[in-house]
Structure formats: C-alpha cells, structure tokens
Amino acid sequence: xxxxxxxxxxxxxxxxxxxxxxxxxxxxxxxxxxxxxxxxxxxxxxxxxxxxxxxxxxxxxxxxxxxxxxxxxxxxxxxxxxxxxxxxxxxxxxxxxxxxxxxxxxxxxxxxxxxxxxxxxxxxxxxxxxxxxxxxxxxxxxxxxxxxxxxxxxxxxxxxxxxxxxxxxxxxxxxxxxxxxxxxxxxxxxxxxxxxxxxxxxxxxxxxxxxxxxxxxxxxxxxx
Amino acid sequence: xxxxxxxxxxxxxxxxxxxxxxxxxxxxxxxxxxxxxxxxxxxxxxxxxxxxxxxxxxxxxxxxxxxxxxxxxxxxxxxxxxxxxxxxxxxxxxxxxxxxxxxxxxxxxxxxxxxxxxxxxxxxxxxxxxxxxxxxxxxxxxxxxxxxxxxxxxxxxxxxxxxxxxxxxxxxxxxxxxxxxxxxxxxxxxxxxxxxxxxxxxxxxxxxxxxxxxxxxxxxxxxxxxxxxxxxxxxxxxxxxxxxxxxxxxxxxxxxxxxxxxxxxxxxxxxxxxxxxxxxxxxxxxxxxxxxxxxxxxxxxxxxxxxxxxxxxxxxxxxxxxxxxxxxxxxxxxxxxxxxxxxxxxxxxxxxxxxxxxxxxxxxx
Numbered sequence: 001x002x003x004x005x006x007x008x009x010x011x012x013x014x015x016x017x018x019x020x021x022x023x024x025x026x027x028x029x030x031x032x033x034x035x036x037x038x039x040x041x042x043x044x045x046x047x048x049x050x051x052x053x054x055x056x057x058x059x060x061x062x063x064x065x066x067x068x069x070x071x072x073x074x075x076x077x078x079x080x081x082x083x084x085x086x087x088x089x090x091x092x093x094x095x096x097x098x099x100x101x102x103x104x105x106x107x108x109x110x111x112x113x114x115x116x117x118x119x120x121x122x123x124x125x126x127x128x129x130x131x132x133x134x135x136x137x138x139x140x141x142x143x144x145x146x147x148x149x150x151x152x153x154x155x156x157x158x159x160x161x162x163x164x165x166x167x168x169x170x171x172x173x174x175x176x177x178x179x180x181x182x183x184x185x186x187x188x189x190x191x192x193x194x195x196x197x198x199x200x201x202x203x204x205x206x207x208x209x210x211x212x213x214x215x216x217x218x219x220x221x222x223x224x
Numbered sequence: 225x226x227x228x229x230x231x232x233x234x235x236x237x238x239x240x241x242x243x244x245x246x247x248x249x250x251x252x253x254x255x256x257x258x259x260x261x262x263x264x265x266x267x268x269x270x271x272x273x274x275x276x277x278x279x280x281x282x283x284x285x286x287x288x289x290x291x292x293x294x295x296x297x298x299x300x301x302x303x304x305x306x307x308x309x310x311x312x313x314x315x316x317x318x319x320x321x322x323x324x325x326x327x328x329x330x331x332x333x334x335x336x337x338x339x340x341x342x343x344x345x346x347x348x349x350x351x352x353x354x355x356x357x358x359x360x361x362x363x364x365x366x367x368x369x370x371x372x373x374x375x376x377x378x379x380x381x382x383x384x385x386x387x388x389x390x391x392x393x394x395x396x397x398x399x400x401x402x403x404x405x406x407x408x409x410x411x412x413x414x415x416x417x418x419x420x421x422x423x424x425x426x427x428x429x430x431x432x433x434x435x436x437x438x439x440x441x442x443x444x445x446x447x448x449x450x451x452x453x454x455x456x457x458x459x460x461x462x463x464x465x466x467x468x469x470x471x472x473x474x475x476x477x478x479x480x481x482x483x484x485x486x487x488x489x490x491x492x493x494x495x496x497x498x499x500x501x502x503x504x505x506x507x508x509x510x511x512x513x514x515x516x517x518x519x520x521x522x523x524x525x526x527x528x529x530x531x532x533x534x535x536x537x538x539x540x541x542x543x544x545x546x547x548x549x550x551x552x553x554x555x556x557x558x559x560x561x562x563x564x565x566x567x568x569x570x571x572x573x574x575x576x577x578x579x580x581x582x583x584x585x586x587x588x589x
Contacts, residue, residue, distance in 0.1 A: 058500065058582050079504070086502025097497045097586065101232035106225070113225040114501050157501075 003070060005034035005164060005197055006055060011064035011074075013050050013220075024050040026220035027064065034164075037191040037198045039208035042217035048201045049169060051217070055199065056089045056167045057081035069164055086115050090158030094170035096150040098142040104153040105138040108160050115161045125160060131193070132156050132186055148179030152186060159196060166190070168200040172207050184210045226507075230515045233487070244483040245522040248566065251472035252527020252558050257534045257548065258468050262455055264549035265326055270453040273446065275393035277341040278316065278418035279427045280434065281449045282306065283442045295321075296405070296413035302438075306419055309437060311430045313422045316340050317414035319404050323378050323397065327364070327545060330395035331404030340420050341393055348372045349387030352400055357386035359398040364544035381407055396544050469561055476523070476565025480516045484573040488512065495577050496585025505578035512574035513567060520566030524559045 008030040015022045025047045032038050042048050053059040054074075055066055060081070061074040073084055090111075091097075098107045109119040129135045132152040142150050151171060158166055168187065172180035188210050190196045200211060208214045216223045234241040273281075284297030296319045306315040319331040334351055337343070347362060349372035358378070360370060365388045370376060374385045383399065405411050421430045427445045435443045444452070455462050488495070495508055531550065538548045 053583055056500075058586075082499070082502055082504050084502075085500060091500050093500075093586065097493070097500070099229070099494055099497055101236040101494075102229065106228065106232075110225055110229065110498075111501050114498070114503050114507065119225055 003067070004031040005036075005069060006030065006032035006199070007065075007067040008051075008055070009065045009067075011051070011054065011066060012062045013047075013054060013059070014062045023220055025054075025061075025064075028217075028220070028222055030215065030222060032165075032197065032199065034197050035191070035195045036213065037188065037211040038200070039211035039214040040199060040201050040217060041203065041205070041208050041214055042223075046217040047220040048217050050220075052167055052169050052199070052201055055165070056091060057084035087161065088164045090161065090163040090166045092151065092154050092158050092166065092168040092171045094173035096142070096147070096154045096174070098150055098154055098157070100142050103139050103141055104134060104145065104149075104156075107142070107153055108138075108157045111157045111160050117161065121160050125156075128159065128190070128194075129156060131189055133182075146179065147175050148182055151175060151179070151183050155183070155186060155190070159190065159194075164197060166196055166198045168198060170201055170203065172202070172204060180204075180207065226511060226514060230511060230518055233491070233511075233515060234518060237487070237490070240483060240486065241519065241522075244479055244519045245526055247479040248476050248520055248523025248562060249526035249530055251475040252524050252562055253530040253534060255465075255468055255472045255558050255561065256527060256531035256551070256554060257538075258465060259551050259554045260531065260535065260548045261538075261546055262458075262461055262465065263551050264547040266453040266455065266458070267549060268547040270450045271392050272394055272396075273450055273453070275341060276316070276337075276418050276446075277420065278446055279421045279424050280419040280431050281444055281446060282417040282419060282434065282438065283444075284415060285440045285442075296408060296410040296415050298414050298417065298441075300405075300412045300414050303414070303417055306417060306434070309430075309434060311421045311423065311426060311433075313420045314340060315420070316418040317401070318394070318416060318418070319401060319408065319410060319413065320415040321379060321404060321408055324545060327396060329358075329378055329397045329399060329404065331399050331401040332394070333401045334398075337394070337398075340418065344387065344393055344398075345390035347388045347390060349385070352386055354384070354386075355400060355403045356381070356383050357399070358383035359387045359389055360385055361389050361391040361396045361544070363391055363547070364396045367542050367544040379407060472558075473561055473565040476520065476562050477569040480519060480566040480569030481572060482569075483519065484512055484516050484570045485576075487515065488573045488577040491577075492580065492585050492588040495580050496582050496588065499580070499582035500586060508578040508580075509574040512577055513570050516566045516570030516574075517563055520562045521559070523566075524555075524562045527558065527562070528555055 008028055011025050011028040013025040015024055028051060040048050054061050057073060065072050065074045068088060076084060102110065108121065112119050112121060132155060134149055134152050134156060137145060137149055145153065172183055175183060184207055187198055191198050202208050300317055303315045303317040306312055314336065316336045321329045323329050344359060368376065370385050372385055372388060375382050376385065405413060421427060431443055431445050498508060535548055535550055538546050
C-alpha cells in the first residue's frame with residue numbers, strides 16, 4: 001500500500017503563554033491519501049487550527065512528525081517552511097485574506113510571482129477560473145467583490161501553483177448560505193475534476209458533509 | 225510585480241505617501257538651495273573678477289580669503305610702482321568696503337577701470353558727475369527698486385544713483401576711489417590692485433617677477449585667482465554644507481523610518497498573507513525597502529522642483545545679495561543622500577516586518 005500524501009504521527013504542539021505551557025496538540029495521528037477531501041471538525045480550542053498551521057508550514061511542531069509526500073516537514077527550518085508554503089501548500093482562510101490593494105488577477109499573479117513562476121497562469125487555468133465563476137471579475141479589487149467572489153479568488157490563488165494540498169480554514173465562516181454552498185461546490189469540483197487534495201476545517205456539519213471523510217478533534221487529539 | 229505592489233501600496237494611502245514625499249523633499253530643497261547659494265555667490269564673484277579684464281591681481285599682505293572683505297591695507301603708491309615694472313601695461317587700485325554682506329562697495333578710478341575693462345555696460349545714466357554718485361548694477365537696482373537719480377544710503381552716506389549698468393564687471397556698487405578712501409579714513413590706501421600686462425601669454429612669468437618684486441604680497445594670475453572661487457577655499461563652507469547634508473540624511477532617515485514603521489503596522493495582516501503565500505523574509509524586506517526608496521526618489525524629485533521655486537523667489541526678491549544658481553551636478557548627490565537616508569530608515573521597519581510571525585500577522589485585526 002502506497003504511503004499517504006499526508007502522514008501525521010504523534011504530533012505535539014506546546015505554546016508557552018507567559019510561564020505556562022499550553023498543549024494545543026497532544027499526539028495527533030492522521031493519514032490523508034492524495035486526492036481526498038477531508039473535513040476536520042471540532043470545538044474551539046480543540047487544536048484544529050494548530051494542526052492546520054503545522055501541516056501548512058506556518059508554525060513548527062514541538063514533537064512528532066508530519067510527512068507530506070514523503071518529506072518530513074516537522075524538522076524544517078523557517079526557510080524550509082517558507083519554501084513549503086510557496087510550493088506545496090495553498091491556503092484558503094475564513095477572512096479571505098486577499099491583498100486589498102491588488103486586483104483579483106494580481107492577487108493570483110503574486111502567488112505565481114512569489115513561487116518564481118511566470119506571472120500569467122497556464123492557459124488551462126482559464127478553465128479553473130471559469131469553474132470558479134470569477135473570469136469576468138478578475139480586474140476588480142477585493143473591495144468591489146462580494147464575499148463569495150473574494151473567497152473564490154482566494155481559492156484560485158491557493159491552487160494556481162498546483163499545490164499538493166489545499167488547506168481551507170473555515171472557508172464558509174464569513175459567507176451566507178448561498179455563497180457557502182457555491183464555495184463548497186467549487187471545492188468539491190476541484191477535488192473531483194483535478195484530484196486536488198483538500199483539508200478543510202469547519203464547525204459546520206453541512207460543510208463537512210461535502211468532504212469524503214470527516215475526522216473530529218477534541219483537546220488536541222483525534223477522537224474519531 | 226514587486227514594483228506594482230509597492231506602487232499600489234503607495235496609492236492606497238495617498239496622504240501618507242504625499243506627506244512622506246513632502247517631508248523628504250524639504251531637506252533636499254535645503255541642500256540644493258544651500259549649494260546653489262554657495263556656488264552662485266562664488267560663480268558671481270568669479271564672473272565679476274573676470275570682467276575686470278586684468279591678468280594679475282595683487283592683494284594686501286593681510287589677505288587670507290578669496291572673498292575680500294578686508295579693509296585697505298595697501299598703499300596706493302603700489303599702483304605706480306607696479307606700472308613701472310616690465311611688461312605691465314597698467315594697474316588699477318580699488319578699495320573695498322563691505323555693506324550688506326556679501327555686497328561690497330568698491331571705490332575705483334573710473335577712467336582707469338574703463339581702460340582696463342572696456343567700461344561698464346550702461347543700461348541707464350552715465351559716469352560719475354559728482355562725488356556722491358554711485359553706479360549700481362541691474363540686479364542691485366532690481367532688488368532695491370532703484371532708478372537713475374534715486375538716492376540711497378550706504379555706509380551712513382547718501383548717494384545718488386548716476387547709472388545702472390549690466391552686471392559682471394568687478395562690483396555691483398561702484399563709487400569714486402577718492403570719495404570712499406576719505407569716507408573710510410584710508411586716504412592713499414587701497415584693498416587690491418588689478419594688473420594688466422602687455423602680453424597675456426607671459427602672465428606666469430610676469431606674476432613671478434612681481435612676486436619677487438613684492439615679497440609678502442599674495443600675487444596671482446587671474447586664472448589662479450578665479451580658480452580659487454571654490455567651495456573648498458572658503459573656510460568652513462564645505463563643512464557647513466556637510467552639516468546640512470547630515471541633517472538632510474537624518475531627517476530623511478527619521479521620516480522614512482516613521483512612515484514605514486506606520487506602514488508596516490497598518491499592513492501587518494498583508495505581511496501575514498504574503499508569508500502564507502511563501503514570501504520569504506528577504507521578499508518582505510525588499511518590498512519595504514523599495515517602497516522607502518520610491519518615497520526617497522519622489523522626495524528628491526519634489527525637492528528639485530521646490531529648489532526651482534526657491535530659486536525663482538530668491539532671484540525675484542534678492543537677486544543682488546543672493547545670486548543663487550541651480551547646480552545640476554548636485555541632483556544625483558542629493559538623490560544619493562536621500563536614498564541612503566531612506567534605505568537606512570526603512571531597515572528597522574523592514575526587518576520587523578520580515579521577522580513577523582505569519583500566524584500572529586494573519587490574526588491581526
């Protein structure tokens with residue numbers, strides 16, 4: 001059996017708050033095969049976001065291991081994690097996090113630029129933009145876009161460099177029902193059509209139902 | 225894309241950007257005006273010295289600076305002595321009396337001056353007709369709004385403007401040699417002697433011959449003399465310019481540091497976004513530095529523009545007292561000074577931005 005795309009073993013993360021150690025992750029194990037759309041649910045403080053940050057290379061682990069495509073990222077330096085974010089991971093955030101001064105097209109182009117690629121995406125990416133329904137909104141700045149459009153631009157930006165993993169942290173948390181549904185359908189389409197591996201953190205069971213599988217976290221551990 | 229991001233950032237907060245540019249422009253203007261004033265005054269003195277038509281200048285034994293503000297330390301008998309020397313065609317002794325510095329009232333023998341220099345270019349009026357007559361040049365007349373026949377008070381003496389002449393010959397204010405000698409209680413004394421020789425090609429040999437005849441007197445060819453009208457030869461001027469340059473760097477540094485610190489603070493979340501996209505520390509630092517350099521460049525351009533405004537104002541209000549010029553060769557220096565200040569000013573905020581934790585930055589509201 002081939003190794004999963006993401007393999008997490010005994011992952012621990014301890015934050016130091018003043019003089020007190022706070023354990024955010026207490027030994028998490030998780031396997032995610034390539035092409036899976038996985039939903040991670042759990043109450044606030046359960047460690048979902050911390051797991052998201054470590055898998056995405058935004059924070060180092062305290063212990064345990066995380067392997068992505070066979071590479072152990074838990075031992076990476078800051079520069080190594082930067083490279084990971086640039087090449088292997090795409091993020092979608094609850095608050096969209098588009099650069100407000102740039103147009104939608106430039107928000108996508110800057111991800112290409114940072115990754116050292118030609119700023120103009122490949123011609124095939126036009127199809128993705130059509131799938132996302134933002135082809136005619138690319139020359140607008142985020143302030144001129146609806147929340148749903150902003151999130152779809154954020155998804156386009158996240159996948160424009162063909163990352164191994166798309167990490168979505170409450171992607172529908174700031175959207176109304178209609179836009180939430182549209183964004184989730186787009187993510188499912190990306191998963192089905194492009195085989196994009198997606199890890200989605202959500203509080204919303206309806207959103208989680210869009211994934212192939214749902215795992216739950218509580219008190220820094222996987223509970224099922 | 226970096227440049228585009230920087231430009232969009234600058235456009236996003238236009239008031240901050242414009243204020244920063246304006247504050248950077250002020251020291252640039254200050255530097256360019258100071259240099260323009262220094263060089264302008266020296267160039268003006270140089271041109272007027274050349275306009276005399278002399279080949280050699282003999283100064284008093286106590287002369288120390290090229291800008292001769294000293295009194296009359298030489299005997300007028302030296303003029304006759306010099307005229308007896310081989311190859312000397314004629315000599316012109318003048319007496320200088322500083323009025324409103326850097327303006328100097330010069331007493332001269334108009335006939336001799338005319339013979340040596342070809343005479344003043346009269347715009348209005350004519351030569352001295354009475355002891356209280358004064359000849360002024362056009363910039364001075366414009367500055368004081370004088371016309372022929374007007375009376376002015378200088379060195380506690382009332383003079384009648386007998387002529388307005390074109391600038392560029394010896395002095396802006398000329399009166400009779402004897403009258404000024406009497407007023408200064410320096411009868412028979414002069415400040416310096418201009419010497420014209422029979423063959424200008426022999427000027428170095430004649431100057432050497434005069435040095436041997438008059439040991440202790442500073443004697444220079446006019447070429448040597450006008451070359452001395454240089455910032456480096458005016459005591460303290462170069463240091464003064466350096467001090468103003470230093471102040472310019474410090475102001476540029478402080479403005480950019482404050483401005484970019486505010487910008488980094490306001491853009492904490494955007495820095496987090498760039499980091500989440502894989503932006504390295506050097507990439508973040510580069511964005512901040514380029515933005516600061518853009519502000520510095522804009523400030524220099526505006527400062528150059530403002531120096532033209534100052535030039536126009538000075539030329540309009542005090543053309544005789546402050547003959548400012550625009551020194552183009554200082555534009556790249558001003559740019560370099562500003563960019564240095566801006567670059568150093570952006571280092572701390574840039575490094576702070578580069579070191580930001582991406583998770584904390586993304587959580588910033």
